[in-house]
Amino acid sequence: MSMRTLRVDSHVFSDSIVIEAHGAVDVSSSESLEHRLRSALMASSGRRKLVLDLSRVTFFGTIGLQLLIWADQECRERDVTLWVVASERPVLRPIEVAGLTGRFHITATVPPVNEHAVAEQP
Known part of the structure; x- marks a missing residue:
């Protein structure tokens, strides 16, 4: 059993969905x-951004890279922009080593979202 844990939260806004991984x-x-x-992508209709914080x-292991590639492909098919929020080595280094830096919109902070939150959680 892994000693590592992951918590995932999401917030739905009128123009975007923000997913936070801890x-x-x-x-x-x-x-x-x-x-x-997957839930966020299903709820992405009418939204322009999916932000993965x-x-x-x-x-951030190989499975994380695979999920990023998959999410990017799914977003492109839905005309949704995937933003990846990352500024630290544990995430940036695997992306760089895999040669994927240019594939994603990577930013150090969450990009602006319409502050009118929708009550639902994807």
């Missing part, structure tokens, strides 16, 4: 992030 993204913990991403992620 902890380690590895094989044993990735299911919760994948579930939240990884600024509090302490470990």
Whole structure:
């Protein structure tokens, strides 16, 4: 059993969905992030942005890269922009090593969202 844990929260706004991950993204913990991403994509109709906030992620394994690639493809098919919030080595380094830096919109802070939150959680 993994000692690493992952907590995933999401916030739905009128123009975007923000998913926040806290902890380690590895094989044993990735299911919760994948579930939240799938739910957000299903709820993305009419929204322009899906923001994946990884600024509090302490470990980002290969499964995390796979989820990013998958989410990016799904967002492109839906005409939704995927933003990845990351500024620390545990997330940025795997993305760089995999040669994926240019594929994603990476920012150090959450991009502006319409502050009118919708009550639902994806």
